[in-house]
Amino acid sequence: xxxxxxxxxxPTDQVAEGPPIDLPPSISNVEPVLSVxxxxxxxxxxxxxxxxxxxxxxxxxxxxxxxRSPVDGAVFVPPRxxxxxxxxxxxxxxxxxxxxxxxxFCITHLPIPGRRDLPVPYVSAWIHLDGADIGFLGxxxxxxxxxxxxxxxVRAVWKPDAELAATAENVLHWEPTGEPDVPVDEAGNRGWAxxxxxxxxGDDA
Amino acid sequence: xxxxxxxxxxxxxxxxxxxxPFIRTxxxxxxxxxxxxxxxxxxxxxxxxxxxxxxxxxxxxxxxESLTEVVEVSSTGTIVSWTxxxxxxxxxxxxTPHGLALVxxxxxxxxxxxxxxxxxxxxxxxxxxxxxxxxx
Amino acid sequence: xxxxxxxxxxxxxVEALTFTTDVQLMVPLINEARSAVGLTQADIGFTCSxxxxxxxxxxxxxxxxxxxxxxxxxxxxxxxxxDGAFALYEAWVKLQIGEIDTALVYSYGKSSPGSxxxxxxxxxxxxxxxxxxxxxxxxxAIQARLLLESGAVSAERLAEIAxxxxxxxxxxPNALRxxxxxxxxxxxxxxxxxxxxxxxxxAAESDGGCVVVLAAGDRARSLCERPAWIxxxxxxxxxxxxxxxxxxxxxxxxLAALKAGAPDDHLDIAEMHSPTTSQEHILATELGLGPDTxxxxxxxxxxxxxxxxxxxxxxxxxxxxxxxxxxxRALAHATSGPCLQQNLVCVMEGQ
Numbered sequence: 001x002x003x004x005x006x007x008x009x010x011p012t013d014q015v016a017e018g019p020p021i022d023l024p025p026s027i028s029n030v031e032p033v034l035s036v037x038x039x040x041x042x043x044x045x046x047x048x049x050x051x052x053x054x055x056x057x058x059x060x061x062x063x064x065x066x067x068r069s070p071v072d073g074a075v076f077v078p079p080r081x082x083x084x085x086x087x088x089x090x091x092x093x094x095x096x097x098x099x100x101x102x103x104x105f106c107i108t109h110l111p112i113p114g115r116r117d118l119p120v121p122y123v124s125a126w127i128h129l130d131g132a133d134i135g136f137l138g139x140x141x142x143x144x145x146x147x148x149x150x151x152x153x154v155r156a157v158w159k160p161d162a163e164l165a166a167t168a169e170n171v172l173h174w175e176p177t178g179e180p181d182v183p184v185d186e187a188g189n190r191g192w193a194x195x196x197x198x199x200x201x202g203d204d205a
Numbered sequence: 206x207x208x209x210x211x212x213x214x215x216x217x218x219x220x221x222x223x224x225x226p227f228i229r230t231x232x233x234x235x236x237x238x239x240x241x242x243x244x245x246x247x248x249x250x251x252x253x254x255x256x257x258x259x260x261x262x263x264x265x266x267x268x269x270e271s272l273t274e275v276v277e278v279s280s281t282g283t284i285v286s287w288t289x290x291x292x293x294x295x296x297x298x299x300x301t302p303h304g305l306a307l308v309x310x311x312x313x314x315x316x317x318x319x320x321x322x323x324x325x326x327x328x329x330x331x332x333x334x335x336x337x338x339x340x341x
Numbered sequence: 342x343x344x345x346x347x348x349x350x351x352x353x354x355v356e357a358l359t360f361t362t363d364v365q366l367m368v369p370l371i372n373e374a375r376s377a378v379g380l381t382q383a384d385i386g387f388t389c390s391x392x393x394x395x396x397x398x399x400x401x402x403x404x405x406x407x408x409x410x411x412x413x414x415x416x417x418x419x420x421x422x423x424d425g426a427f428a429l430y431e432a433w434v435k436l437q438i439g440e441i442d443t444a445l446v447y448s449y450g451k452s453s454p455g456s457x458x459x460x461x462x463x464x465x466x467x468x469x470x471x472x473x474x475x476x477x478x479x480x481x482a483i484q485a486r487l488l489l490e491s492g493a494v495s496a497e498r499l500a501e502i503a504x505x506x507x508x509x510x511x512x513x514p515n516a517l518r519x520x521x522x523x524x525x526x527x528x529x530x531x532x533x534x535x536x537x538x539x540x541x542x543x544a545a546e547s548d549g550g551c552v553v554v555l556a557a558g559d560r561a562r563s564l565c566e567r568p569a570w571i572x573x574x575x576x577x578x579x580x581x582x583x584x585x586x587x588x589x590x591x592x593x594x595x596l597a598a599l600k601a602g603a604p605d606d607h608l609d610i611a612e613m614h615s616p617t618t619s620q621e622h623i624l625a626t627e628l629g630l631g632p633d634t635x636x637x638x639x640x641x642x643x644x645x646x647x648x649x650x651x652x653x654x655x656x657x658x659x660x661x662x663x664x665x666x667x668x669x670r671a672l673a674h675a676t677s678g679p680c681l682q683q684n685l686v687c688v689m690e691g692q
Binding site for chain 1: 216217218219220221222223224225226227228229230231232233234236237239240241243244246248263271273274275276277295296
Binding site: 216221223227229231235238239258259260262266267285286287288289290294295296297298305306307315316317318319320326331 | 359360398454456459462466467468469470472473474475476479480482483484486487490533535536537538580581582583584585588
């Protein structure tokens with residue numbers, strides 16, 4: 001049996017058994033240390049990639065940029081300077097519109113630490129901009145959480161012009177446009193798969 | 206528009222700070238060493254060959270045998286090797302230039318890494334006798 | 342043992358990759374190494390990489406870097422939080438199993454956004470050592486003083502190692518510290534960084550990456566005129582805690598060299614991953630290098646040390662000299678952990 005003192009709240013069946021430990025008199029009749037704080041703090045000077053620099057600067061003037069793949073023309077937002085499927089450089093920049101549709105979404109009922117401004121429940125969604133071949137994460141607001149659905153058309157709600165900066169925070173959230181939905185079978189990544197299949201079909205013909 | 210030429214602009218940059226607020230359970234042996242630090246006592250652990258290792262761990266790092274006998278060692282020892290740290294490192298307990306040394310405590314057989322507070326590197330030498338200075 | 346060889350490699354090391362992400366660094370390098378032997382990702386049986394999230398300041402950062410490979414349709418892949426040389430070891434083991442004939446190995450490190458010598462402090466014991474934040478230069482300096490005061494080496498001899506590295510690095514496009522003018526006197530006149538280590542004693546920190554393509558048997562022969570055949574590879578580890586080791590020695594390096602067959606025949610060249618001149622002296626002794634072995638013809642890690650890639654770069658540099666006929670038998674070494682705790686030795690031959 002171990003004589004290991006166990007911190008409060010730790011189930012005894014989760015304590016590894018070890019041999020008894022002999023302590024010298026100087027520390028055998030005092031309260032033992034059971035745990036220790038060892039915080040690690042590391043500081044970095046982060047410089048975004050050239051593609052991200054361009055993206056963020058354009059974003060400050062309410063423009064959204066993407067990268068077009070040199071292989072098959074697929075458009076990636078935000079731009080990362082590469083086509084991740086083919087492992088090639090993709091440095092052609094494309095101006096995107098600031099509207100699209102919900103590819104998928106999640107309703108969260110727990111608050112985020114540090115975001116007291118965000119009422120719960122909130123909706124995080126995969127936003128597929130018109131002309132883009134992948135989605136990215138955004139908040140959906142301006143309607144009841146229960147009204148959000150796959151295929152729902154949305155547009156960006158930007159911060160007031162005076163508050164815009166080279167930051168990902170420029171779009172406050174995405175709101176419904178009221179346009180007819182994108183059919184579920186053509187929404188989000190399904191739409192991308194359909195376009196891929198059509199491209200392959202075209203090659204075969 | 207093609208290419209990613211940003212050479213004509215001042216680059217965007219941001220401070221990125223990563224913090225890991227670890228709380229680690231110690232187990233009985235490392236816990237004994239830390240208990241000793243709180244009580245102003247230095248302890249090691251006896252290895253199977255009879256020698257004493259400081260700081261102690263639950264197993265022999267060479268033979269992997271279980272070790273169980275925690276023993277007190279002296280708060281006084283001898284510098285085995287050293288360097289001079291200037292400027293002091295961010296996050297370290299010291300905010301002025303200082304020595305960093307392996308100190309073989311009396312009663313121990315393996316040296317302990319710790320800071321040595323003197324005014325300049327000229328005051329440091331292998332073989333120098335040093336003693337622990339405890340917080341009040 | 343199945344015959345496995347290095348058939349291609351690509352290296353890129355610079356002082357700082359300011360505007361380049363890990364992905365953008367690796368895209369051209371991976372394509373260079375693959376296309377040099379006419380392969381695409383579809384031809385690669387297994388992909389293995391090495392990197393550190395602590396350098397990127399980002400959890401699971403290696404997942405994003407897979408973008409550089411072209412990982413769609415899905416590929417067979419693995420990652421080690423170690424130097425790419427250890428990823429190469431995993432790929433070599435995978436090739437030994439016999440189900441695949443090719444492997445892609447890459448690793449990269451971009452340490453310039455942070456303070457590398459301090460980041461390395463978090464590899465120490467988290468209870469009793471890391472909270473003191475001993476930086477990597479200071480820890481290596483304590484080891485160097487032990488070595489100097491043991492009488493095993495002189496400061497002049499360490500300066501000679503630094504000078505040789507700078508001379509050899511001339512002409513190496515991936516070396517940061519290269520000079521024909523360096524002399525023992527000039528090195529010894531440098532101000533200390535971490536007493537007794539001077540700037541030239543400490544490897545030049547670089548950002549960069551390295552890619553190696555491995556192939557087995559006839560596949561290797563079909564891809565490369567003169568493959569660098571891996572005749573032995575071994576990885577050994579010493580205790581982690583500094584106090585329980587004789588820091589003037591590296592028994593794990595000696596054992597790895599023995600197990601990899603290094604002493605079996607003459608070595609034309611040795612590429613060692615030595616973060617300091619003092620560690621290079623320890624390694625040369627433990628690896629049993631004779632006077633007729635050319636040490637670090639590329640300049641070695643002292644000339645450019647990309648954390649997480651410097652070991653794989655050593656394998657690539659040694660393999661290139663075999664493939665181009667400069668050498669018939671070469672040793673490449675990689676290390677990890679504080680003060681040469683872990684050591685990998687890879688012995689390659691042209692025949």
